[in-house]
Amino acid sequence: MIHAGLEEQALALARRLIDAFERAEVDTIVINAAGCGSNVKDYGYLLRDDPAYAERAKAFSAKCKDISEVLAELEPRAPRHPLPLRVAYHDACHLQHAQRVQAQPRKVLKTIPQLQVLEIPDSAICCGSAGIYNLIEPGPAQELGDRKVLNCLATGADLVVSSNPGCLLQITAGLKRAARTLPVLHMVELLDASIRGTPASSLLRNGAARH
């Protein structure tokens, strides 16, 4: 909404979220969607003119962290089962550019034994999802999605991982257009599978079923 310039509605939702989390009294607020993360980290700036919320919003934003940031800070404790897979990591714009979180997800993925993390060419360029962009500007969004999918396929990976639902939808749709059934997963799903000991084969099968 902020993106789309609908300021008032956005501010109302922001205040509600701050209220909800103040009641929970936590040290860290974990976000697993890059777009949400970049936005909640900005609440301090967004609500700067609201006397009742300015300070609280600043404190709230300071607590917000992406899931990969939290996991990268914690020394791994839960044992990981090996996943012999080649994964292409897609940097979500709202993670790499808006939050400058680039090294952490890679670091977290590297804690999984036998997992090979591949870099996607032209990774700085957006996949075209960008919030509601692929809904209101479908033409360019689709073209960018197709480019991203070609770059993902060029890595020769078994699956694609990212940290943002928008990117996941966008890349899945692009793969469908290219008639490929590469699984697209959230980074944390892969880590969860490794901790729980889900075999790589069933991960690939279930991931592909989302198409």
Add this chain to the structure above:
Amino acid sequence: MAAPWAELAAIVGSDHLRAATPADAVDGVPAQMVIKPASADELARALRVANAAGLSVIPRGGGTKLGWGNPPRRADLILSTARLDRVLEHAWGDMTATVQAGCTVEHFQRILAEHRQRLALDALWPERATIGGMLAANDSGALRVRFGALRDLIIGITLALPDGTLAKSGGKVVKNVAGYDLPKLATGSLGTLGVITEAVFRLYPLPRDVCSMSLTAASTDTLCQIVLAVQDSRLAFTGLQLRAESEGPPQLDVRFEGTTAGIQAQVNQLLQLAKYATQVDIPPNAPDIWKAREALWTGTEPALIAKFSVLPSQLSSFCGLVARVAQPLGVTWRLVGQGFGVGFLRLEAQRAKRGSACFRSRKLGQRTRATWRDTGRAALPTCDESGPRCVGLVRRRAATDAARQRAARPGRDAQPRPVHWGNLMPDPDAPETVLASPAPSVFDDHNPPAQKLIDECVHCGFCLPTCPTYALWHEEMDSPRGRIYLMKLGSEGKVSMTSTFVSHFDHCLGCMACVTACPSGVQYDKLIEATRAQIERHYPRSFGARLQRRMIFAIFPHPGRLRLLLGPIWLYQRLGLQWLVRRSGLLNLLPPALRGMEALLPSVSLRALRARMPSHMVAQGGTRRRVGLLQGCVQRVMFPGVNGATARVLAAEGCEVFIPRGQGVAAR
């Protein structure tokens, strides 16, 4: 023919024509006279007279690189550009500058720095070297790795030809593609094509902050591996310089420029790549290490200095060969090479053995496929040998150039037209009345895009390659730089909020890749946010667009409503309706926006419909942190498994997880 000294004195005044002294000798060849014209016009006339009299003319700026190339057979007249030393124009808004050939590089940089800009090139001996000499010798240093060589920075030139013509080529516009590129041709011509009198350069902003680091390792091999790793990485370095010598360990210097935070992030990445280096320093004398090239020319022993050019991947084997060849001959050597494979090598030996070292070095060149240029004695054409033929060629080209431009635009000068901004800007040829009184801004006073933030953009264009819409269409107005310019025009009231104006902001994905790429730290995120809020208040969208936006914001931020839709979507997909709709072409009847939404639909499972999250999860193996989990609105409905996985992973890693009820959404 009698020497035309009187005629030359008449052109420049007798004070500015004098007999040469031994200090004026060129590479040991004594000169006769020295002339110092005051203007390009005087210079051209003097050149015509000298040429008609068959004099051998040596153009000279600071005289720092006169020894490069062949020694001349004769040096009748030294043509000094010392009095052509002015910066003619610094168009800082356009990031270009016009400068005379005799201006020293340092003076030029000082003038540019007044507007925090620079010629992005670190020349040798900038305090003495002149612009003309630097161009003629095609000098460039470490910055070349980021900003390109001189030929990439020069956009216009004026050359005095031997017959007295002043030939102009290029212009003052950064994107000038018309005609033959004389400026690039003259770069590195060593005075063989004519005398450079003026040049126009594109400029770059001065960085906010600079950080240089020096890496030391036991062998050049290790450092060359790091050179390749750094070049393969995403680091945006502005210097990558290898220093090696016959005694002492080799060193690699890396330089980063930009904002403090950006530099810090890059330094951290570099340290990971450089784990095989034995030592990493931030040298206290950082600016000096980038002048290491200059030190190659100082020394008491007779020496041979050569320029080499190899592929970056051959840098390592090249250093190895130099060491192997030099060692048995008792030759000491030092080299300074840039990461892209160009550098200078100094070989120092006793006079008796010099010839053999020189011979071997040529062999060395053949073995590494290096391009050698012995700056002391290379076989390059000199002015008096091949001058007239080359000059004829240039003149023909310059003439055709102008003729073509005239033919393409009859009735106009051969000047390139300025960039046009679609139908947004008034026609520059239209009568002035349009802009007679300052028009009001198209933005209101509630958080307009801040003028201060707009002014921080210096139009350098670093954002262009990372902007998705620019990558798609190569339209200036669909780039961050163009959009910021549109904001400026909007706030100055020079454009109105038309559909064209709005479309360029609608096209922006808000991916912020430009914010990462920007060397000046422009806060495009704040600017686009403010502009979009203004557009929503002031621009009347069509009924369809309003309806669509209302629908999106009525559904997506409300997980309950979104979940309600899952049932119908599940039926739509499972009953074969989706297949039918897609195959029958029914889809094409939908407006494009709805078609886009349909294409994005993921496969919905009934499990997703039932998915609910617990409100609390206990940490396993003792609590390390208390964390709250924010469930994204789309995430929790479309990918319920992700939130479940997040909570499980956090609990497994020792976090007590709270999932508060009544969460709104991030409201992106």
